[in-house]
Amino acid sequence: MRRVAITGLGAVSSLGHDVQSLIEGTREGRSGVALTTLPNAELLSARYVAEVKNWDGAATLGKKKLNLADRFSQFAVAAAQQAVADAGDISGERTAVIVGTGVGGATTIEEAYDRVWRDGQQRVHPFSIPRLMANGPPSLISMEFGITGPGFAISSACSSSNHSIGMAFGMIRRGEVDVAVAGGAEASITFAGLKGWEALRVIAPDVCRPFSRDRRGMILGDGAGIVLLEDMDRARARGATIHAELAGFGMSSDAMDMVQPSMAGAARAIAQALASAGMNPEDIGYINAHGTGTPANDPTETKAIRHVFGAAADKLLVSSTKAMHGHGLGAAGALELVATIGALQSGIIPPTINFTEADPECDLDYVPNVARERRIAAAVSNSFAFGGLNAVLAIRAV
Amino acid sequence: MTDVADRVKDILAEECEADRAALSDDARLEDVGISSVDMVQVMFAIEEEFGISIGENDMSLDIETVGEVTAAIQRLVAAAG
Known part of the structure; x- marks a missing residue:
């Protein structure tokens, strides 16, 4: 089987509109969370969010294409532009474009409903349909770069990114x-x-x-993360800069509950990612946790990690960067993979910020509040979705 | 009525990123880079601007020149009174 290189990175998040702001922001413990800019925020109890700020979609797409792109697609195209520029080379028909989303064009749907039901208008925007499609990102990206190979969207809520990256990984491997x-x-x-x-x-x-005893839930974020994956031999032959090797991918379904997480399901996905990478628990130095900060997720994820890593769990560093860039749902896995690659390259592990007090049920080293210097050879990034769909990536330094 | 024609041309230029100076009455939409998909967006903007409704028979999507667009809208605006 072929090996897979990561040769391009792109990110748009609440920490900034590029990869550097995400990697440096998470390393420095910066928070992208703020009061929402939405009107009528005072009517919301969930009013703190990690929104992408000062976004200018026209600067990315131009006015004509902007008409056809919901906000989530705009982020995706911007992140893809960064990743392709970073990699420096793609190959039309031997290239796939696979981009996930949990929800799709939510802004477009809500604007259409506002017009029809709230404002009594008789017409909605003529491109409401192409805008709201979940496959907006892969379609627009394929056109942007002349990618004529396989293209599709994957939807598995908070695991959408990792499933998409994992599918692409398998296609290159085979x-x-x-x-x-x-x-x-x-x-x-x-x-x-x-x-x-x-x-x-x-x-x-x-x-x-996340993982703190007084945790009270998640903070929603938005944005997009895109990576450029490439056959390792091809990347080496053209002298590309290889950020990391995407070494393994594991997935599982809980078959249990729509919102409650399952220790067994999460553990199976992590174990499969390690097996797929040909790695042992002691090879892993860092886990970028799903770490939503909900009462249910964090102890369940902790138990799953202990189940798979055994004694090696006590040597692991585990952090959740969601406290900084928010829970990006369909974007989460890709944003977190970029942050994890940053940690692998720099030897600086991003912290879990806002950590106040240890929880007896969460008993790993969560790198509380301050980044830690540690050279690691390999890392894992977890995504466990509502609906019980789990997807885990494993990367290795090259 | 020339006012209506000018405003329609402004919308064509704005929505299609077309050169406003090139939008003479006999200019073919295709030649100034305006596609039928662009016209969907243009008709929406025109409906919003003039408070009119462009029906199936008022202006066909295979309309060819800028002048045909402005004439159709002038008729509709006049009819709406």
Whole structure:
């Protein structure tokens, strides 16, 4: 089987509109969380969010293409532009484009409903349909770069990015394509969307405190992360800069509950990622946790890590960068993979910020509040979705 | 009515990123880079601007020149009174 190199990175997040702001921001413990800029915020209890700020979609797409792109697609195209420029080379028909989203064009749907039901208008924007499609990102990216190989969107809520990157990984490994543009995008911070999260009672009232005893839930984020994956031999032959090797991918379904996480399901996905990479637990130095900061996720994830890593769990560094860039849902895995690659390259592990007090049920080293210097050879990035769909990536330094 | 024509041309230029100076009445939409998909966006903007509704028979998507667009809109605006 072929090996897979990561040769391009792209990111748009609440920490900034590029990869550097995400990697440096998470390393420095900077928070992208702020009061939402949505109107009527005072009617929301879930009013703190990690939104992409000062976004100018026209600068990325031009006015004509902007008409056809919902906010989540705009983020995706911008991140893909960065990743392709970083890699410096793609190959039209031997390239795949696979981009996930949890929700799709939420802004477009809500604007259309506002016009029809609230404002009594008789018409909605003529491109509402192409804008709201979940496959907006792969379609627009394929056109942007003349990618004529396989293209599609994957939807598995918070695991959408990792499933997309994992699918692309498998296709390159098996020789079906040589290059892939893969990742995820989300922009579902709308008024009705926040009301939905509010009703589910999983949103923190102020800040997200993953693994901390007084954690009160997650903070929603938006953005996009895109990586350029490439057959390792091809990358080496053209002298590309290889950020890391994407070494393994594991996935599983809990078959249990729509919102409650399962220790067994999470553990199976992590174990499969290690097996797929041909790595042992002691090879892993860092886990970028799913770490949502909800009462249920964090102890369950901790138990899953202990289950797979055994004694090696006590040597691991585990952190959740979601406290800084928010929970990007369909974008989460890709943003976190970029942050994890940053940690692998620099030997500086991003912290879990807002950590106040240890929880007896969460008993790993979560790198509380301050980044840690540690050279690591390999790392894992977890995504466990609502609906019980889990996807885990493993990377190795090259 | 020339006012309506000018405003329609402004919208064509704005929505299609077309050169406003090139939008003479006999200019073919295709030649100034305006596609039928662009015209979907243009008709939406025109409906919003003039408070009119462009029906199936008012202006076809295979309309060819700038002048045909402005004439159709002038008729609709006049009819709406």
